[in-house]
Amino acid sequence: MSQSVFVADLTWVEYNARVSSGKTIVFLPVGALEQHGPHMAMNPDVLIPTAISARVAERVDGLVVPAISYGYKSQQKSGGGNHMPGTTSLDGHTLTLTVRDILKELARHGVRRIVMMNGHFENSMFLVEGVDLAIRELRWDGITDFNVVLLSYWNFVLNDTIKAIYSDDFPGWDFEHGGVLETSLMLELHPQLVQMEKVADHPPPQFPPYDFFPIKPEWTPPSGTLSSAKAASAEKGRLLLQVCVDGIAEAVSRAF
Amino acid sequence: MSQSVFVADLTWVEYNARVSSGKTIVFLPVGALEQHGPHMAMNPDVLIPTAISARVAERVDGLVVPAISYGYKSQQKSGGGNHMPGTTSLDGHTLTLTVRDILKELARHGVRRIVMMNGHFENSMFLVEGVDLAIRELRWDGITDFNVVLLSYWNFVLNDTIKAIYSDDFPGWDFEHGGVLETSLMLELHPQLVQMEKVADHPPPQFPPYDFFPIKPEWTPPSGTLSSAKAASAEKGRLLLQVCVDGIAEAVSRAF
């Protein structure tokens, strides 16, 4: 029998044996195809939550279904903006329906415990709505014990870790687009997808306390990143990965 | 001619004279019907941004169209949760379509400068999507000079003001649901809708760094508020109002 935590690696017979009781926790990573600066490949938002999901799944004897690879439109103040080349996004309703459909199918298989692991800031509310629609329709089917933990992995980075990694230069999660956090994690997980010599070392942009549409391209640094990844390292990535995996594993175990 | 900033108070002839040039800034408040604790009426999220919109409109010679009165589903960690009595919410797609439709109509009238003033945290991303859809369809109609400032008023409360109001007890905006900020603003704007003696004086709840669905009612304090409004006062409301109106008026003037 396959030992993989990835559902895509299993036969249906193996999968069925694992999920039909409803006790196995199933992780659904949700990411994006989005530019992350001149130094990094374009889907850390998929790769990082997939990697964390796999590690947590190993600890809690869970499984990971394939990530939702495309996410909601990049916002200028958190992702550089949806005008950037390479960034490839869905309408909000499309993403919501995708989440709804996948969750309902997992419920049909017998899964009752889901962890949606978000890797792309802008997805959040459309995931919430997808979960809400799924739970509503499952209720119409008489299924009322279907539970979802929805999280963004960076919310498990504790203040101590932030201090250890950023000293006093933490720009805030909004500015952590292609910055130290994501770059360090990618250096640890997929070093071949990072080219540190191409990091754009600029200060975070100054954004006003509102959004403007259509966006003004000049607000986004030419690099597309919102803070400098110069201080990123695989070592920091290791630390971040550990704190996220530990925190999420514990949270998930307690939640279910 | 009517001196009101409220479009609903104008005749179409008056309105037309004001907006056909495209220069007049039009404010669209977006709120919610949502419980705000045992001490406060249920639509501060409409009343506060409407009041701020009116004051800013007076300063910048703008106009205010009727608020969108119903908003997106209350989230447990920012609004107590959508299971509470009285909270009356729309599906995300419904809200998005409403925004899209209204903006396109304003564009048809000749309006080219919009300020969407959000009063309900959970609305944000669905407003973003509504703006995006409107701009897309207007582009298909050959209209490419339609601009929207989208803001949540509390983002204009400066750090100094936070310190002045909360000393060191600022719970974070997420917890400001029925708390000092909203209650103070309501005491200043609509004192008859606040019953200070009914304030539930409890510490902010401890939420885990994830969401759980279906929500667990026991996570929400029985009051429905997420922080205590005991320290609220009309004076603080006056200060908050002033800093918001000042900040937004300046921002809007600079944006357009």
Added chain:
Amino acid sequence: MSQSVFVADLTWVEYNARVSSGKTIVFLPVGALEQHGPHMAMNPDVLIPTAISARVAERVDGLVVPAISYGYKSQQKSGGGNHMPGTTSLDGHTLTLTVRDILKELARHGVRRIVMMNGHFENSMFLVEGVDLAIRELRWDGITDFNVVLLSYWNFVLNDTIKAIYSDDFPGWDFEHGGVLETSLMLELHPQLVQMEKVADHPPPQFPPYDFFPIKPEWTPPSGTLSSAKAASAEKGRLLLQVCVDGIAEAVSRAF
């Protein structure tokens, strides 16, 4: 405890105490932002049904939730047409979804008796559809005792009243756009929003027995009104208000 019939003025605790039994009748006014001629502000379609709802609610110990402020597209032969400045309308599907969502939320609160009070002719069928979708989905949730009275207030103006008000010049409800009925009611309810000296005193336009799309602007009188409001008066408004409130209160009491 607040004595207001307006739900937006209540705390959730007060609201909950009123509606959880399912017996309280809840009124949902539905209007529009629509030009009503050079002599009248642009939302009588919200203000009039809201006022009637409040008066009837007082009689039947009911409550009034915030109006749906934006309605379906103005039709040329009943509202002057959707090309007019100021008229700000929703797509039909958007309005239908809004109604569906609000009704379902009220049902979640325990409400079982709704009166939808329409103030805008063009809304009617989209309200019907919204009610139908809500009842369908509530049925899927096992709720089968949710009842809705859907009415347009002018249908309660009796023939005697029509005769008293119009003598023999009643143009038909279709032509009552910005005419004697609405203007009189506004003179009674919100006199500051009417400028009688600006009434366009023209005969009703001659419309063919079909609609033409895209509409021909020249079919609509330049004023935007479809009949003259010259004969309007607060006194007539008082009479109209009384007959509507009396009739609707009686009808509602009998219906539930």
Added chain:
Amino acid sequence: MSQSVFVADLTWVEYNARVSSGKTIVFLPVGALEQHGPHMAMNPDVLIPTAISARVAERVDGLVVPAISYGYKSQQKSGGGNHMPGTTSLDGHTLTLTVRDILKELARHGVRRIVMMNGHFENSMFLVEGVDLAIRELRWDGITDFNVVLLSYWNFVLNDTIKAIYSDDFPGWDFEHGGVLETSLMLELHPQLVQMEKVADHPPPQFPPYDFFPIKPEWTPPSGTLSSAKAASAEKGRLLLQVCVDGIAEAVSRAF
């Protein structure tokens, strides 16, 4: 070459020769499958407007495309209600999208003059919306000379004819469901689909001036008809047909 006015009887070559100039008027009948009492088959709402369309098309050298066979939900006060057996209806949005799609395709063929001939009262507003969506999207495609006449055939029955047919017993169009008008027309057009001996001869029901949902089946006469067809005759049908065909032919000729 086929002499038929029905597009479904033509080859595409014949059709193309007729419509590519944009001058030919194309008729689109819209009906319903709806019970019409114990004495009449269930689609007069398709058959009557199709027959009128064909006759008018002959006069104005136009064409008739296949009818939309299913319509919006029957309303209790105009069609007996959607709870009746046999009545088979679409959601409003489905009907609207169907109209939108068909009109856009006709425009692609080069058609610029459409007459939508409605035979089912409840369809009206969803047809309006379908036309509006089609015109909007055609505009996005640069097509701005696409015109639609939307009509319900009974609006061409003049007062003289009403008097001739009903003497003083005209119940109003709302009650003309399975009554003298429709039955007479069917006796003239499709006598084999009428069984006069089964006419339910009852007075029109007394409806209150509001709708109630879910509908109360007892409001609808057991027959499903809203007025008695006893006085129907082929001769009256002939007269009605003539006045409709004459009136519509003249209106259409003037409109385009």
Added chain:
Amino acid sequence: MSQSVFVADLTWVEYNARVSSGKTIVFLPVGALEQHGPHMAMNPDVLIPTAISARVAERVDGLVVPAISYGYKSQQKSGGGNHMPGTTSLDGHTLTLTVRDILKELARHGVRRIVMMNGHFENSMFLVEGVDLAIRELRWDGITDFNVVLLSYWNFVLNDTIKAIYSDDFPGWDFEHGGVLETSLMLELHPQLVQMEKVADHPPPQFPPYDFFPIKPEWTPPSGTLSSAKAASAEKGRLLLQVCVDGIAEAVSRAF
């Protein structure tokens, strides 16, 4: 009592007597308005499945509801392409919703056995989806014994018949657009809608094993047909009709 198998010819009382037990099989033909070459009228895809439905219904004591007259977009390699004049198609979602709505209404009447008889290749998957949505929603209404047979009539033409009709020149069903099969059936059923002297006698086009969008008009033969109908005859039509009716009648009897 009407002996017609067509529901549109029945009164609701007759229909109700037939379907309320749930045992009667109801046929829903689904077609298209689509060019079928210079020699044939444009709705064989409606007429043929309607005719087969009627004949099978007679055998199995079933009924036939009105056809869905407009179908999904013609594909170049199976229908010549949706750029052709006359071809009038729906968006996929529109067709799916239409199917869903009609099936749910039939279920409301008590029907439990449906045969959807498809006459237009491109419809298939959108019909599948419409059936799936209907069954899902019916399940939410507690109806779990609603069954649908979905078929395309040409799948009942046996290999022997193909050999008898085409000898060795069977081009494959994809190319049977306006070819021998459809033309022969129309010659048998509606000879007045075929003009054999206008048949375009060309070999089937050579299509690559992929689709290209936007389609390349030059791939489609100028005639719009994909194979020659020259060998068509009423006699072959009679044979095809018989094999389809026999096969479907047997299949349906066994299925239910």
Added chain:
Amino acid sequence: MSQSVFVADLTWVEYNARVSSGKTIVFLPVGALEQHGPHMAMNPDVLIPTAISARVAERVDGLVVPAISYGYKSQQKSGGGNHMPGTTSLDGHTLTLTVRDILKELARHGVRRIVMMNGHFENSMFLVEGVDLAIRELRWDGITDFNVVLLSYWNFVLNDTIKAIYSDDFPGWDFEHGGVLETSLMLELHPQLVQMEKVADHPPPQFPPYDFFPIKPEWTPPSGTLSSAKAASAEKGRLLLQVCVDGIAEAVSRAF
């Protein structure tokens, strides 16, 4: 600069340099998460078209964007049915919107040549519709030179290859679900995801020439496969891969 053909491995700067001219061909694999029998992992429908896309992209100097990982509902006669554990599918409309959104984003980047490589039979028509909607909306944006090749890789398996692989036992593509074709390709591409000893060696099921809904589970072999993969081998996989890559590379080169 990264030499990868996978867009997800590139920085946005690298990607932009490749696509901004519009000449680079971009491949979009579309698959499914679907059971493929007791001997094979659950996403060959993603892995195979991704692998073929990559190989063809190398030949034509193209790029590959991340696959759409979830597809349309498995049909009983081509995929075993959507009742099987593990099979995780989207509603048709969800898939269509996903395709529409991704294609429009690629067009925004400047891409003008797309190859959609389908690996899941049931997706086809919803992909067609997604492409059609994208092209329609791009046209509204003034983009008319955006071209899509849509293909299913198995259509490039030539008759000679079929004979070489199956001798005379080719069951037809419909039955090739978890059979020799897919299993051989997986043995060549991802041998660790195949367990040949678990192949269910049964003859293809006998399906009637219609679909039945809700599906009858007993029609599907207990294994979930529709033909035996016993004769699969990596060598056959190599041959299949080669013929597909060769054929598609040539077709794509000719198409653009």
